[in-house]
């Protein structure tokens with residue numbers, strides 16, 4: 001299978017209101033170029049160094065999304081060009097991004113990551129942590145941050161009902177937050193959920209952005 005034919009297959013299931021983020025982590029520049037040639041412009045990476053190297057080497061109209069866990073000391077490298085950061089899981093991180101973005105007079109788009117899975121290991125705010133943060137006023141003063149919505153990852157399991165339930169929880173939380181804190185913020189509109197194995201369920205449950213890697217580029221060989 002080629003990247004192009006994989007994309008043709010996947011696109012059948014992605015409605016126009018859902019953004020496909022091609023997760024190219026670990027895969028070489030040539031594979032990204034293939035997806036680019038097949039029409040894709042939005043790519044996701046989860047390592048800062050890798051993201052910077054790839055963005056240097058590839059066409060400038062690519063929109064790069066950062067989907068990994070972000071360390072404070074690396075923020076400055078991606079803030080100048082990243083088009084969306086998916087994994088914000090603390091107010092401290094928001095502060096740091098805001099500070100770096102202010103220095104270069106840029107507004108950076110961010111998604112708040114919510115812990116919806118059963119596994120302990122997945123990052124993200126709990127619902128109550130998120131509501132605590134939003135009830136405070138601090139985040140409103142971060143004028144170089146644009147909060148564009150939520151991101152979540154379901155439990156890694158074959159149990160479709162569980163996955164569906166977790167995505168549903170994220171959608172319900174999004175609706176609540178939207179009406180409570182972001183009613184006048186049209187930019188708060190994204191629900192980033194769904195990967196290769198569960199994106200169809202995620203779309204049924206209200207995803208607006210799916211992050212798909214292995215179904216496009218093949219299995220990842222971590223060296």
Ligand SMILES: *Cc1c(COP(=O)(O)O)cnc(C)c1O
Pocket residue numbers: 023025046067068195196197211212213214215
């Ligand atoms: C790797 C990764 C993906 C893509 O996973 P696939 O199963 O290969 O589609 C999506 N989201 C995040 C946060 C990832 O780290």
